[in-house]
Amino acid sequence: MSDTKSKLSCVTVALHWIVGISMIMLVTVGVYMTDYEVYALYPIHKSVGMIIFVVIMARVIWRVKQGWPEAASNYKSWEHALAKIVHWILIITTVVMPISGMLMSGLGGYGLAIFGLELLAATPNPDEPGRMIPINGPIAGAAHETHEIAGKLMFAAFLLHVAGALKHHFMDKDGTLKRMLGQRID
Numbered sequence: 001m002s003d004t005k006s007k008l009s010c011v012t013v014a015l016h017w018i019v020g021i022s023m024i025m026l027v028t029v030g031v032y033m034t035d036y037e038v039y040a041l042y043p044i045h046k047s048v049g050m051i052i053f054v055v056i057m058a059r060v061i062w063r064v065k066q067g068w069p070e071a072a073s074n075y076k077s078w079e080h081a082l083a084k085i086v087h088w089i090l091i092i093t094t095v096v097m098p099i100s101g102m103l104m105s106g107l108g109g110y111g112l113a114i115f116g117l118e119l120l121a122a123t124p125n126p127d128e129p130g131r132m133i134p135i136n137g138p139i140a141g142a143a144h145e146t147h148e149i150a151g152k153l154m155f156a157a158f159l160l161h162v163a164g165a166l167k168h169h170f171m172d173k174d175g176t177l178k179r180m181l182g183q184r185i186d
């Protein structure tokens with residue numbers, strides 16, 4: 001069940017790809033729905049984000065219990081440091097994104113629901129149709145800002161992360177990517 005230098009556990013591999021692919025989809029949908037004002041996508045984005053939050057927390061607990069996996073090959077020290085920083089940014093932003101999203105929507109008065117299952121009711125403003133009465137406007141505003149900034153940070157870290165994975169695979173020809181695909185390396 002533990003990660004070793006030659007093989008990552010199936011838990012590490014499964015959690016990496018479930019969370020990783022969900023994050024790529026949520027960032028893409030988040031930017032698209034915001035830029036093009038596609039309000040029909042908002043409840044789907046929020047529902048998937050809240051469901052995946054459970055998997056994200058399972059992953060964080062797994063990391064805390066297991067520590068970070070040992071590097072697959074002998075990287076240079078700057079590469080090692082950069083990979084560590086990027087992994088920390090990625091894992092922290094996966095926690096910050098759903099929490100800031102829930103605070104922005106919940107405290108902004110828009111309510112929280114998972115595919116129709118209401119967790120917190122919306123508080124519409126009777127005087128201004130379509131507008132909400134915030135439960136706590138300043139915190140909702142700060143959470144909104146955090147959601148935007150952490151989203152950009154996650155995306156920047158993700159680009160470095162994928163560049164690193166491809167460099168290891170195609171230039172260094174080591175087992176870093178293969179190991180994250182569940183394969184045993186020597």
Ligand code: HEM
Pocket residue numbers: 012016019020021023024063069070071072083087088090091094154158161162165176177178180
């Ligand atoms: C096409 C997309 C991706 C590829 C090819 C990829 C590849 C990899 C590889 C090869 C490793 C192992 C690095 C090592 O052994 O030092 C790794 C680890 C990691 N990746 Fe990704 N990754 C992708 C997407 C993501 C995304 C979207 C996130 C989070 C938002 C993420 C978060 C992490 C973290 C936190 C680790 C450290 C090990 C762990 O906690 O499981 N990855 N990734």
Ligand code: HEM
Pocket residue numbers: 023026027028029030031034042045046047048049050052053097098099100101102104105112147148151152
């Ligand atoms: C779990 C990971 C999540 C990721 C990676 C993510 C990512 C994003 C991104 C990148 C944006 C676009 C931000 C911008 O450019 O302004 C966005 C917008 C948004 N997200 Fe998320 N999100 C996540 C979870 C959530 C959750 C759980 C909620 C609420 C329950 C939520 C609610 C929203 C809302 C309401 C917007 C639109 C904000 C606006 O209209 O300005 N998100 N999300």
